[in-house]
Amino acid sequence: xxxxxxxxxxxxxxxxxxxxxxxxxxxxxxxxxxxxxxxxxxxxxxxxxxxxxxxxxxxxxxxxxxxxxxxxxxxxxxxxxxxxxxxxxxxxxxxxxxxxxxxxxxxxxxxxxxx
Amino acid sequence: xxxxxxxxxxxxxxxxxxxxxxxxxxxxxxxxxxxxxxxxxxxxxxxxxxxxxxxxxxxxxxxxxxxxxxxxxxxxxxxxxxxxxxxxxxxxxxxxxxxxxxxxxxxxxxxxx
Numbered sequence: 001x002x003x004x005x006x007x008x009x010x011x012x013x014x015x016x017x018x019x020x021x022x023x024x025x026x027x028x029x030x031x032x033x034x035x036x037x038x039x040x041x042x043x044x045x046x047x048x049x050x051x052x053x054x055x056x057x058x059x060x061x062x063x064x065x066x067x068x069x070x071x072x073x074x075x076x077x078x079x080x081x082x083x084x085x086x087x088x089x090x091x092x093x094x095x096x097x098x099x100x101x102x103x104x105x106x107x108x109x110x111x112x113x114x115x
Numbered sequence: 116x117x118x119x120x121x122x123x124x125x126x127x128x129x130x131x132x133x134x135x136x137x138x139x140x141x142x143x144x145x146x147x148x149x150x151x152x153x154x155x156x157x158x159x160x161x162x163x164x165x166x167x168x169x170x171x172x173x174x175x176x177x178x179x180x181x182x183x184x185x186x187x188x189x190x191x192x193x194x195x196x197x198x199x200x201x202x203x204x205x206x207x208x209x210x211x212x213x214x215x216x217x218x219x220x221x222x223x224x225x226x227x228x
């Protein structure tokens with residue numbers, strides 16, 4: 001049959017606003033999570049990661065929050081800029097200690113920042 | 116420090132042909148993983164290599180294969196190409212160790228006609 005593309009969630013914000021991108025992960029045994037940013041024509045770019053023994057981790061203008069009770073991850077971007085416009089993916093390591101690089105990705109969220 | 120390098124960037128192949136894609140990891144990274152990205156399925160894990168051995172494999176048919184060389188460079192091969200194999204193929208490298216970040220290359224855009 002005809003394939004249907006994923007309908008990605010979208011988030012539109014004004015420049016200077018704070019952005020929050022959410023992600024529900026699937027495996028309660030996952031112990032490592034990463035947020036990636038992907039711009040058109042490029043590969044995913046690492047933003048920030050968090051291990052399951054943490055609830056919060058901050059980077060430069062970004063904060064990741066992890067709620068293991070409800071299997072929820074969020075990425076907060078402070079003072080969003082037009083250059084932040086991209087597709088954002090959360091990823092989880094579902095292979096535990098057996099893998100260094102096997103990640104399961106969420107469907108992605110399209111962030112558009114308006115000047 | 117050079118990033119992950121994938122070659123070629125773009126490729127057009129005919130249905131039924133085979134294709135080989137190449138990935139050079141970041142210097143010092145010995146784990147290499149491959150992913151397929153399509154509009155319909157998103158980013159999906161293909162396989163992972165470390166020490167020239169496949170450590171994990173995703174849910175793809177046997178037409179998809181890979182290998183890793185002693186210098187950690189990796190290749191993936193798709194035989195008997197189908198139209199549905201058209202995708203962006205991404206390679207990621209990471210240090211050896213549990214829960215270390217994976218860095219991606221720019222990808223190879225494969226179009227099967």
